Amino acid sequence: MTDGNSNLPLVWDLVDRKTEVFAELANQVWETPETCYMETESAAAHREMLEAQGFRITDAVANIPTAVMGEAGSGGPVIAFLGEYDALAGLSQKADTVEHDPLVAGANGHGCGHNLLGSASLLAATALKDWLEKTGTPGRVRYYGCPAEEGGAAKAFMVRDGAFSDVDIAISWHPSNFAGVQRETSLANCRIDFTFTGRAAHAAAVPELGRSALDAVELMSVGVNYMREHMPSECRIHYAVLDTGGISPNVVQAHAKVRYVVRAPDLAGLFALIERVKKVAEGAALMTETKMESVTLAGVSNLVVNTPLMDTMQDIWESMGPPAFDAADIEFAEKIRATLTPEDVAASWAQERLEQRDIPLADFVLPPHNEVRQMGGSTDVGDVSWVVPTVQAYGATLAIGTQLHTWQVVAQGKSALAHKGMASVAKVMAATGLAAMTSEQLREAAWADLKRRHKGQDYKSPIPAQAEPPIAAMSVR
Numbered sequence: 001m002t003d004g005n006s007n008l009p010l011v012w013d014l015v016d017r018k019t020e021v022f023a024e025l026a027n028q029v030w031e032t033p034e035t036c037y038m039e040t041e042s043a044a045a046h047r048e049m050l051e052a053q054g055f056r057i058t059d060a061v062a063n064i065p066t067a068v069m070g071e072a073g074s075g076g077p078v079i080a081f082l083g084e085y086d087a088l089a090g091l092s093q094k095a096d097t098v099e100h101d102p103l104v105a106g107a108n109g110h111g112c113g114h115n116l117l118g119s120a121s122l123l124a125a126t127a128l129k130d131w132l133e134k135t136g137t138p139g140r141v142r143y144y145g146c147p148a149e150e151g152g153a154a155k156a157f158m159v160r161d162g163a164f165s166d167v168d169i170a171i172s173w174h175p176s177n178f179a180g181v182q183r184e185t186s187l188a189n190c191r192i193d194f195t196f197t198g199r200a201a202h203a204a205a206v207p208e209l210g211r212s213a214l215d216a217v218e219l220m221s222v223g224v225n226y227m228r229e230h231m232p233s234e235c236r237i238h239y240a241v242l243d244t245g246g247i248s249p250n251v252v253q254a255h256a257k258v259r260y261v262v263r264a265p266d267l268a269g270l271f272a273l274i275e276r277v278k279k280v281a282e283g284a285a286l287m288t289e290t291k292m293e294s295v296t297l298a299g300v301s302n303l304v305v306n307t308p309l310m311d312t313m314q315d316i317w318e319s320m321g322p323p324a325f326d327a328a329d330i331e332f333a334e335k336i337r338a339t340l341t342p343e344d345v346a347a348s349w350a351q352e353r354l355e356q357r358d359i360p361l362a363d364f365v366l367p368p369h370n371e372v373r374q375m376g377g378s379t380d381v382g383d384v385s386w387v388v389p390t391v392q393a394y395g396a397t398l399a400i401g402t403q404l405h406t407w408q409v410v411a412q413g414k415s416a417l418a419h420k421g422m423a424s425v426a427k428v429m430a431a432t433g434l435a436a437m438t439s440e441q442l443r444e445a446a447w448a449d450l451k452r453r454h455k456g457q458d459y460k461s462p463i464p465a466q467a468e469p470p471i472a473a474m475s476v477r
């Protein structure tokens with residue numbers, strides 16, 4: 001299956017040679033945590049690295065200022081590595097610490113490990129590029145620096161713009177507790193802003209003249225919360241109030257805005273659920289005599305997994321083994337584990353249907369399984385996976401039990417254990433890319449698998465045709 005087998009030590013050595021510089025890149029991005037479409041410095045750091053490594057640059061992919069693409073090589077198949085570098089709001093935390101201690105109170109932090117994600121993908125792309133050059137093999141390697149994975153759906157906009165239209169195979173990964181192949185599908189979702197407009201009035205003198213937009217937001221969430229009982233259990237709905245209408249209780253709130261994320265296992269289920277949420281919003285407007293406007297900002301599709309690519313990546317992981325953590329890594333991971341609850345730790349093992357063991361760091365590669373499981377989250381890699389056969393690894397960069405979007409992820413983001421996990425997953429991705437580059441049979445099998453999983457359905461973007469990347473909307477604080 002892995003035709004490039006004899007080449008594996010060579011491409012792994014090419015990763016080893018550059019691991020240090022890419023660990024520095026990951027640290028640099030950790031130090032400038034930027035959220036959704038605001039990743040100016042992080043994208044610039046990736047662009048600089050692409051240039052330094054000799055890639056040809058395309059700036060502002062799909063007209064997104066913080067999306068950057070680098071290509072190297074000529075002719076042959078196109079193998080794409082997908083990277084991310086966006087952070088999360090409110091998760092600032094000092095590095096290598098074992099208690100909650102923000103670096104800057106209230107500031108952003110890399111709570112999903114995307115500082116490592118982008119860097120390892122770019123390292124894998126660089127190693128495969130170096131291998132092409134060394135061996136004089138025709139083929140093109142691309143690195144897509146993709147912003148705004150956390151809710152901005154940048155890859156869905158990039159897909160809509162045709163950025164992946166000539167790609168043969170796409171490869172990515174995500175930081176995790178374990179080392180292995182991602183075999184789960186993810187939830188499709190849409191982000192929708194509901195704006196209510198009422199009428200201001202003196203809340204004591206003439207309350208009967210006021211119509212409260214804030215009431216509408218509250219009634220909408222009451223309605224949605226009742227609806228939860230009557231929706232498929234895999235679906236998710238959550239919301240954040242962006243505008244409460246002001247700080248004066250004695251002024252009837254004339255404007256209010258709430259952002260909803262609606263999720264479902266597939267697009268058909270998603271759109272059906274969205275219609276119901278919109279009816280609840282209309283009902284809230286009717287009850288409060290306010291006006292309601294809804295705008296869909298972004299959306300992502302469910303992931304389509306790919307059996308031939310997952311099998312290839314599994315073989316590579318098994319021939320390589322888990323990252324070689326040392327005593328110091330284990331000691332730090334033990335201290336992180338002491339900050340977690342027993343439920344945190346149990347959840348990580350249960351997610352992988354594994355019997356819990358008393359180890360702080362993964363010392364094995366996740367075994368393969370054939371059922372398609374549902375993961376709780378979403379990712380815009382989903383949209384790429386509908387149009388290009390896509391495979392993703394899990395890299396062991398976190399103490400077992402660490403849950404994403406927590407300070408513990410940020411605390412481990414610059415650690416030696418994270419850098420070891422990142423280097424090992426870069427090797428797996430580079431080797432998977434090499435296998436795809438050198439085996440037409442694998443590429444054909446991967447495309448056949450994608451067509452089979454489509455079941456005759458063509459890809460339909462979850463983003464409304466007229467929507468632009470929600471750069472301004474996402475900078476709302």
Ligand SMILES: Nc1ccc(C(=O)N[C@@H](CCC(=O)O)C(=O)O)cc1
Nearest residue numbers: 149150151174189300377378379380
């Ligand atoms: N392998 C993973 C990929 C994505 C995520 C994740 O947390 N994604 C965000 C993305 C949100 C979005 O795409 O709208 C989420 O689900 O809230 C978690 C693990």
